[in-house]
Amino acid sequence: MKYKKPVINRIDFAISSKYGSPLHSQKIRTEIDGIGVHELVEQYGSPLFVFSQKRIKEQYMQLKQAFEDRYPKLKLSWSYKTNYLNAICKIYHQLGSGAEVVSEFEYDKALANNVTPSDIIYNGPYKPKEYLKKAILNNSKIHVDHLLELEDVQSIAQELDQVVNVAIRVNMDVGVYPNWNRFGFNYDNNEAYEAIKFIANSPYLNLNGLHTHIGTFILEANAYKIATIKLMKLRQQALEEFGMNVEYIDLGGGFASKNHLKGIYQSPEVVVPSVDEYAQAITNAIYEYNTSDELPTLYLETGRYLIDEAGYLLTSIQAYKRLPNGMKSYILDAGVNILYTSAWYNFNIEIDKDYDNLTEPSILNGPLCMNIDVINDNISLPPLERNSILTISPVGAYNITQSMQFIRYRPRVVLIDDDSNTRLIRQEDDLQSVMAKELE
Amino acid sequence: MLHQIIIDENNMGFIPSIGASFQMNETAREIINHIQQGLHKDDIIQALVAKYGISQQEALIDVNDFFMKLKIYGLIQ
Numbered sequence: 001m002k003y004k005k006p007v008i009n010r011i012d013f014a015i016s017s018k019y020g021s022p023l024h025s026q027k028i029r030t031e032i033d034g035i036g037v038h039e040l041v042e043q044y045g046s047p048l049f050v051f052s053q054k055r056i057k058e059q060y061m062q063l064k065q066a067f068e069d070r071y072p073k074l075k076l077s078w079s080y081k082t083n084y085l086n087a088i089c090k091i092y093h094q095l096g097s098g099a100e101v102v103s104e105f106e107y108d109k110a111l112a113n114n115v116t117p118s119d120i121i122y123n124g125p126y127k128p129k130e131y132l133k134k135a136i137l138n139n140s141k142i143h144v145d146h147l148l149e150l151e152d153v154q155s156i157a158q159e160l161d162q163v164v165n166v167a168i169r170v171n172m173d174v175g176v177y178p179n180w181n182r183f184g185f186n187y188d189n190n191e192a193y194e195a196i197k198f199i200a201n202s203p204y205l206n207l208n209g210l211h212t213h214i215g216t217f218i219l220e221a222n223a224y225k226i227a228t229i230k231l232m233k234l235r236q237q238a239l240e241e242f243g244m245n246v247e248y249i250d251l252g253g254g255f256a257s258k259n260h261l262k263g264i265y266q267s268p269e270v271v272v273p274s275v276d277e278y279a280q281a282i283t284n285a286i287y288e289y290n291t292s293d294e295l296p297t298l299y300l301e302t303g304r305y306l307i308d309e310a311g312y313l314l315t316s317i318q319a320y321k322r323l324p325n326g327m328k329s330y331i332l333d334a335g336v337n338i339l340y341t342s343a344w345y346n347f348n349i350e351i352d353k354d355y356d357n358l359t360e361p362s363i364l365n366g367p368l369c370m371n372i373d374v375i376n377d378n379i380s381l382p383p384l385e386r387n388s389i390l391t392i393s394p395v396g397a398y399n400i401t402q403s404m405q406f407i408r409y410r411p412r413v414v415l416i417d418d419d420s421n422t423r424l425i426r427q428e429d430d431l432q433s434v435m436a437k438e439l440e
Numbered sequence: 441m442l443h444q445i446i447i448d449e450n451n452m453g454f455i456p457s458i459g460a461s462f463q464m465n466e467t468a469r470e471i472i473n474h475i476q477q478g479l480h481k482d483d484i485i486q487a488l489v490a491k492y493g494i495s496q497q498e499a500l501i502d503v504n505d506f507f508m509k510l511k512i513y514g515l516i517q
Contacts, residue, residue, distance in 0.1 A: 003492035006468040006506040008453075010513050011461040322505050326512040358465045383502075 005383035007358040010326075026359060026382060029350035029391040033416045037314055037352055037389045040414065044424065046316040046389070047334035049413040051396060051425070053091060055310035057418070060095050063255075063306065066279040071286065073297040077121050079253055080106040082303025082397050083311075087415055087425035089113050092306070100301040104131045107140075121250070121301065123169070123211070125183055132156055136164050143167045143211045143250070145184055150198060150205070157204035167209025167250065168195050170234065174226040180215045187230050193237065200242035207244045209299075210234055213252025216304065217261060217344075221273040224251060225281040232289035232296075239292055250299035251282055257308035259394050260346045275305070304397040311396025313339065317388050318367065328362040330384060335366020335373045338410055339395065340402035342375050349375075352389045355382035364390075368407045405429055442475055442515045462513075471506055475516070481507060 030036060033052050040048060060076075067074045077100040078092035084106060089099070090113055098119030099110035110120050117138035122131070125145045132149070133156045135142050144150050144166050157164040169184030170192045185192040199205040210231045214223055228251060235246040255278050258268040286295065315334035323329050336342050349364070359380035366373035375392070384390075403410050409429035414422050445462070447453045451469050453462035464472070467488075474484045481503060488499045510516045 001492065003488070003494050004465050004467050005502050006465065006471055008462055008464040008468045008472075008506070008509060008513070011463055322508040322512075324512065326509055328505075358463060 002356075004355075004357045007360050007383060009358065009360050026354065026380075027348065027350040028352070028354055030352060032312055032391070034420045035416060035422060037391055040422070041314055041316065041389055043422070044412050044414050045428070046314060047332075047338065047411045048314045049338075049395070049400065049411060049426075050312045050314060051088065051307075051413065051415045052310045052312075053415055053417045056088070056091055056307065057095065059306050059309060060092065060097075063275050063300070063302065064096075066275040067283065067298070067300070070279055070283040071295075071298055073295055075119075075248070075297055075299045077119070077299060077301045078306075079301045079303030080110065081401055082253075083307050083400050084109055085400055085413060085425055086113060087423070088307065100303075104128060107131060107135065111138075121299070123301075127152075129156065133160075136160065141165075141167060141209060143169050143184075143209070144195070145169055147185075147195065147198070150195060154202050154204050163204055163206050165206050165208040166199065167211050167248070168192060168199075168207070169211045169213070170231065172212060172214070172227060172230050174214050174223040174230075176215050176218060176220060176223045178215070180213065183213065184211070187234065192234060196234065196238050196242065196244070200238075200244060207238055207242075207246055209248045209250060210238075210246055211250035211252060211299075213301075214254055216254050217256045217259075218254040219256055219271055219273065221277040221281040223281075224278055225285045227251060228282050228285035229289055232286060235296060236289070236291050245292070245294075246296060248297040248299055249286075250301065253300065253302035253304065255302045255305035257304050257394055257397065259308055259341075259344075260348070262344060262346055308394040308397040311394060311399070313392040313395045313399070315390050315392060317384050317386055317390070319386065320384070323363070326361070327378075328360055328381070328383070330362060330364050330381070331367060332364055332375065332390065333367050333408075334375070334392070334411070335368040335370075335408065336375065337366070337368060337373075337406040337408065338399060338403040339366075339375060339392070340399055340404075341395065341397070346376065347392045347395065349379060350391045350393075351381065351384065352391075355384070357382040370407075400426075405434055409434070442472060442510065445472065445515070447472065467502075468506065471503065 076097045078097040080101045099115045100121040101107045101110050102124035117140050120140040122135045122140050123143045129152050170187050171181045171184045172187035185195045199207045212227050214227050231249045238244045238246050256272045315332045317330050318333050319331040321329050359382050362379050362381040363377050364375040412428045413426035415425045416422050444455050445453045451464050485499045485503050
């Protein structure tokens, strides 16, 4: 007779809801793009980030098609901060994306990745003057965040004795809260209009773009309609009042991935708008509010939507113990230092085989000697064996770029290409890399 | 308290005096039966090793963990 680890659960009817009892779900993943999770861990170690090139391309093509089916002038820019591993960036560039960067090193990384300088959008609230000058000389797209920066650009333009194209970032109320109003010029109190007037009155500046980024993980497609309308009205004002033809509008990013936001009961399949809904909201508003002879080019920098679902984290059970509250605590080899987004998401967590056993309330703890190291504080799992592998997803967005070298080394990253071949795209940290910048 | 538990053919346990219900698997039921028959923890470990061919270490860890959970539920002292 096959042995099953003993499980007993007190039936607490309070844990059942209209969505059913959580004690019966067991999600299983044995492979990623045809390669076994055990095979991956045996070859590259655990924990291990795994990216699927196939999934990256599928998602990219879905976004592109949803917009190009509706609108003739689309430009996509890969958001470097979402994931700036070169191997990942290059896939997007090969697919036709420019780059959207928010720091000096991201700017230099984009150049090193052979992005045409004019296809680099330089965003963010802080741009050192030296890099503004570099971007101006390279004819990159500069999205100005505030008036002081506008003055910086003007003084560089004066020094170079040339007219510089700029875009302004605009923040606005679109009915989504929290309202991201710390970036750019406010639309609703006319600050954005005043910035346009400043540009119009400067002999050294020309307004060629309008940009907004209304927030992150936006679950309401209509918010993009409102944002587009406001940008289109500003564009009309710039043309009619100041004779400036704004060539492009940039709706930023913020499209939600199929991740499960904490505090939202329904599944992502129910609450996350389809890319067609986002596309329809934006493009319809452009057509409806365009009053010029020419349609603006539409830029998008939607990072999370593109990469999140292409990333997985494989982690192994290192140990388990019974907590005083009766829950089973599993100690994993991956912690919150490499899963920054665990603060926001209840990840999809899949086990490596069918354990054919009852599940019990469990908690997934990372390896850090910190009480906050919790990946999931209440998940129903069957009794798992030591060294069994959990697949955590979607983790493609922000976790690599925001991972922290803390207590444990950051792990390797592997890419599975279109032909299901694996390639190491980032080596794990080691003592040498951790100490590289230390001085005695 | 554990001596009062009634377990049906679907491994659902019920303790009438406190109105508490429990869901368990076959191994849990087996261990509870052993306890009700007066076996001590070490004997139960040996019984599992003999019946399933698992290692002494696995049986020890699992039985200790199970006893801990019974204690947390207030089913044993």
